[in-house]
Amino acid sequence: MTTDESVRTRGTVFDRDGALVADYRLGNRSGRPAALDLRLHRLPAEHAVPAILTALPGWVVSAREDTGAVLLAAGGRLLRHMHQYTRDLGPDLGDVTWAEPGIEVRAAASVASSRLYDTWLAAYPPEHPDGGDDVSPANLEGLYDGRTLGPLLGFSTVALDEGRVVGAVLVNDAELLGPWITEVFRDPDAKYAGLGGRLLRHTLGLALLDGLPSIGLAVTEGNPARAVYERLGFRPGESFMTVVLPGGEHR
Template sequence: MDAGGEVIEAILDRDGNPLGYFERDERGGRPWADELCCAAEVSPGAAAAAIVRSLAGWGATVAGGFGSDLVDAGARRLRTFFTYTLSLSPPIPEPRLPSGLQILPAGQFPPEALYEALLAAYPPGHPDHDDDAPASLDGLYDGTLMGPLHPCSAVAWDGRRVVAAVLVQDAEGKPPLAGPWISEAFRHPGPDYAGLGALLLHCVTARASDAGLTALGLSVTDGNPAQAVYERLGFTRTARWTDLEFPNA
């Protein structure tokens, strides 16, 4: 099946009837079922166990409540996250940063200049901690992970180092990562930078609006305090998603 250029694969029961659909991908060297969903012809509870068996050794991203059915059938929940969108119409005025800080285009810096603030923002125990965060940041910069870095991407510079960043990708493609997309938004956790993340995010959305973008999307892991910041800035939740892994048979 082809949906808008994306190849959709089906999971079938023994009689050849569809149980679910997904888009094949790969993450961390394992096969991954993106946007895994239950077929309309069957109940989620009835299909879940067979899907868990069919995708043994895989990972998956599932929308809505079907993730809970799969967990009940033996899948392991890796994380729950939410997607949000922000309308950029009418144009957004750009705020000013505190004295001593500059807003500079992210493209003026190599990705390693952001490592210190990135690793400090997501220490072990944080909902979004990732041991491979520097490598992922490299992939965002070179466009291999989500598409090209948009010129509205920006960092906050205190004269010595990058202390915050908001990166936007031209991520044309499938939900939940349809672009333009805020791929990273973080700040150094030091007390001198309290509130800086929200200010920089506001600046970037203003620049995105000036560049002619009409909306921005992002995702945030459940439990990340940044959810409250995004909602305060006007982002609207669009969907709930679950990343899962299926045990080997």
């Protein structure tokens, strides 16, 4: 995950002739240096990738889908294939008053991040497209304290059933992305089916009351929640891949 400092730090890639090939935000993912939001300068991906492989061996690179596909073909390993969505906030949201019998909703900032972890872990088993090493207490704390992407916004919500966390929607103020939904999850028990979508819709209403004109999120390829977001009015934008490049001594 990135820190606030690394989000502001930019790196560049040049070819052997000294021509600028790409620039990126410097970060860290899974113990590896990371080139986040890598953007090419004029060259097509097929011509830029050799310089990227030479400059960043073993790095994690997040880039547009077309660039990511070329990195994969050059021996990279896919970590995540994601699709960005945005939702304009306006009267079309309708009545978003919370009216879920027996479920209490609180501001996320009033609930310790440690209380969310067991439900977060249950929502993302290893076979889930978003399961894996990123589902850890440290990364959840990073969303809460702003180290991962930016400050947690006040309309982030947590749902509780008799005091136990059963769902949450976390929204962070990302430096380059703006208000960004970083987590939407619920207890996988069938009795909570649909809770994530209802909680998200309620959170969108709180964001509208807070004066936000729009909000964004990213969804991993293969995640069934993608259909929920589209049903709630989110519109697709760019798609990105996160790829581990071959080479290097990183573990």
